[in-house]
Amino acid sequence: MKRLEEVNFFVKLAAAFAVTLAAWLAPDWRFGVPLALLAVLFLKLAQVPGVRAYVKGATLLVLLVMASWIVNLLVQGLALTEAVPVATGMAARLVTTTAAFFFIMETSSPGSILAAASAARLPPAVTLVLSLTFGLIPMLREEFERIADAQRARGMEIDNVPFPVRLRFALARGVPLLVQAVRMAHAISLSLSIYGFDMSRKRTTWRSVGLMVEPRLTAEKEPR
């Protein structure tokens, strides 16, 4: 897992696009479903954090897509035997796509994205958008979990309750999450200003960047 985190962000991004392209070019569900299963299996074997939660979310996604597509296709006059394979193929494409980008998000820290983008001499605006897009979602998810922990730590029973109650409590976290998201955006904006981030100047990086991105600075003295 550690080695996957060190792979250059753009290499992972290219791989994710390739897998996604393969999923969408797959002619039908007989190719799409194995590819989706392989993608999920890869997440599991690579020990990507949060796979269990991802699988739950993906299952919900599959059910929703299957249900909505089957109803839609039946309304359009297709037989059930024709509608089910089409809906299955679409669900498989979406699972493969989300798995590929879930992998990038979970294995790329904002620091490693900044380093890869800076080493590629990308414009600062692109660097910022990339690191915030892929870096902020895990931060917001952690924030969501933090609010749940705060609720537990203050005596609110949110685990040993029926699913509808758990769902209601989870939805109730939306407002504080929104407040925290605004605060987080403010903190990042302030941090960028006081640390001299400038849209008109390309950044450099302390890290060695190639196919892999250096994860930490070793203590040895370096040749200049």
Added chain:
Amino acid sequence: MVLALKDISVAYSDGQVAVANASMELAPGDKLLLCGAAGGGKSTLLNVAAGVVPRLVRPHRFSGSVLFDGAPIASLPKDALFARIGMVMQNVEEQLWDLGVEDLIAFPLENRGMARADIRERLQTMLGTLELDALRGRRVLSLSGGERRMVAIAAALAATPELLILDEPTTGLDPAARERLVRILKTVAGDGPALLVAEQDPGALESVTRSVRFLHSGRLSEPMEMAAAFGQQTPWLDAGILPPVRKPAYLKRVAPGDELLGVSGLRTVLTRQDGSPVLRDVSLTIRAGEIVALIGRNGTGKTTLVQSILGMAKAAAGTIRIRGGDATGWTVARRARSIAYLPQNMRRILFNMTVLEEVLFAITAGGAAGPDEKARAVEALAQYGLETLSEANPFGLSARQQALLGLACAHAAQAPVSILDEPLLARDVQGRQMLDRFLENAIAGGRAVLLISHDLDLVEEVASRMLILDRGEVVFDGSTGEGWSSAAFASLGWPRPPVLMEKAA
């Protein structure tokens, strides 16, 4: 002059004046300490000096002029200004995000396009000088509060600023880290940048700063020589903070009763970078009527211990007892109904939309609230001076007000055990009164408090018993007095609490 503030007034809303007609100057190499009670306007004045207010944070009303190196600060491009001013905010979370330690320290240098070899050389210097080598490769948000602050200070110093502004830099630092900070400020800051620092604990930075100004209710005093002010009482008390040299004021102690919280043989699943568990074999007991202090180095596992007690960090072995019952299999929520936890950063546990709702939640744990509960909540808010803020959003409160809200919640909940993690109120006269009130109420009611603090004066004055956590184990458990002369305390390499010296004198 590096910095000249003239007639600065700032208000965040009608009638809420943070700073009133403040003027001051800072010459190259000046080291000025700004002292005052929490909420007295220190952070606002520092933010004005740094160019953050009104440029990045717009107050309701701002007037006055700020000159940096002779030029109006507003006329300097943002980038050029912040290349010359290094700043660490009071709530260091405000300027951190999920970067690595090296990323954050190098961030200002990378943003200015410095060559890689130069950045790496500077990084090596900063990590070595600030003794942060053990944190290489860690993510900032995984560090303890004290470690995060040291990394933010390293980032502020990395770009060799002309003016260094530090807001409460010793908050959350253990005594050894404070001494390290002082040493660094003496060598790195030395005769170089001007230093403007706000602090509630003036003793920590006495040897670094040359003069002190007091800020009370937004009004700035004339400067005093630090050496002359240090031994006096009046200027500090007038500014609403405890004097650095004072006799100890002990809290009344009561005989301990039955066990309320017990931990035996606790080992955590969470490990350090070398693979060893954060807590290896922790055992402790807290009894009714006790205030027990838990001390230990930054990053030694104090917060992990609290999380394990609450069930939020997984235990590999050991048992937790609450009021004599085996709580090992209890959910977090069930444990939390007997243990009120107040972290240093109260924002971490606030999530309701009003102050009153937070206190009601503490009483009902999310259940329905009737008139009795509402009356209890209102009474608790009044106890801690928050009655006028009952409809305010908790996230909009100052850090001090949030700390008071935490006390009000714990007071209203009447939980048998309260855990206070580095309360921010201990150095300010009024805050300390509130904290003492909470502690006195707790022990008088047969409850107990576990106090985690690096403020050794506070530990000496309020705690009847002390636990020292080191290398994943409780290495000392005994009376506070015995603790200071124990081998375990000596091995920390910390100075004894200053109030003890005064007591001896």
